[in-house]
Amino acid sequence: MAEIAAGAVVAEQVASTAAYAGAAGYALAKPTNELKVSFTQIAATSPDATSTSFARSNHTFTVMGSKAYLFGGQTSEGKLASNSIHSFSLAKNSDSDYHLAPAIPLGDGGRVPEPRMNHSACAFNSCVAIYGGCDASGYLIDDPSIWLYETEKSVWHAMPTNTAEGPNMRSGAKLFSHGNRFILYGGKGEGGSHLSEVWHFDTVTKMWSQLPSAPVSTSNAAMGGSTLYLIAGNDNLSSNFHYLNTEPGTDHEARQWETITFPTNPLTPGPKSREKGGLLYINTGYGRQYLLYFFGERTSEVTSAEETQGPTHWTDIWSFQLPSSDLSVKAAKTLSEAIQPAKIKDAIRSKVGIDGSGTHTWSEVEVKPPGDILAHEGKVHPGPRSAFGCDVLGDGRSVVLWGGHNAKGECEGDGWIMQIE
Structure with a gap:
């Protein structure tokens, strides 16, 4: 494309002169992994003992368009929630903010899913x-x-699968969709065994096939495009970042997990190990891509006295910067889509010898206070929590979360929007 060719020329020309421009050199050298987040509470409800309570944990909260769908989990009394599905409008000034849909099969005499918790979900x-x-x-x-669950008809149906060659039953797995396929990772099997398998399901052939198993079993998994990402670590000194290309057509023998080990200590800050928190793929536009790693509880594997006497739940938010989008030839409607500025900026840095792209580095996300904290009513931050439901909004950079349980083990019944800047 002409735009890409022009962008490459511009990048080369700027790279050859940037070293002599003080302001440009400063802009290039400035770290890129400096995100900020602001919180907005979208709803708050009081816990109750009913199966339709909004206060719950170990549920799923799935975003589709301008709506979010809550399913399953445990109520504040530790009881299993019903198999009804709750939908919330996330659009401003919406006339229909909430809808409760009982489980109805697609056809007469059809089945519906059983009530459950610690399941996986995706759009x-x-x-x-x-x-x-x-x-x-x-x-x-x-x-x-x-x-x-067909959102336009409010009915359920089961997708046929080749169960004989598919994954064993599990809880706590991660389910992702990409195109006409699903990717299933990890979870716990019979007897609480930790699973690290990765499965691919083709919705056209209705067939399961297995991809290379992950190096670890962890609850921290996310997917961006066709790449599956994992974060795992059992101590405060280092953690591992694992990723796998799941794109169909890739030679299975050549396909393998890549691992990057990074320190997380006072000299090179990073997040403490956690589970039942949030790990989501986001992008802030112009080619910048991150994993957002937030909240959660201390991992059960931690055994040192110092760590076991510390907090049980976390309130911090971290970003892990991924490589910027490639300057590849793709169909694009605008120049910014054809030429990703982040990729050009990183290429320029490399040309002038500046190592400041921030790729594969952690940075703690700064939490911005409310605009008028004196006039603000209620909570201004979700507080420490785990086992909540969360997803990314359509803009790719805002996150919504619901419920979970706090450091006292109490169920929360509120929802929050996290706006990333």
């Missing part, structure tokens, strides 16, 4: 897809189906 076309989970007693749901 798939115009549906909410759910998989796995366990019942009120903690036993795995004996159902291999990927369930689809």
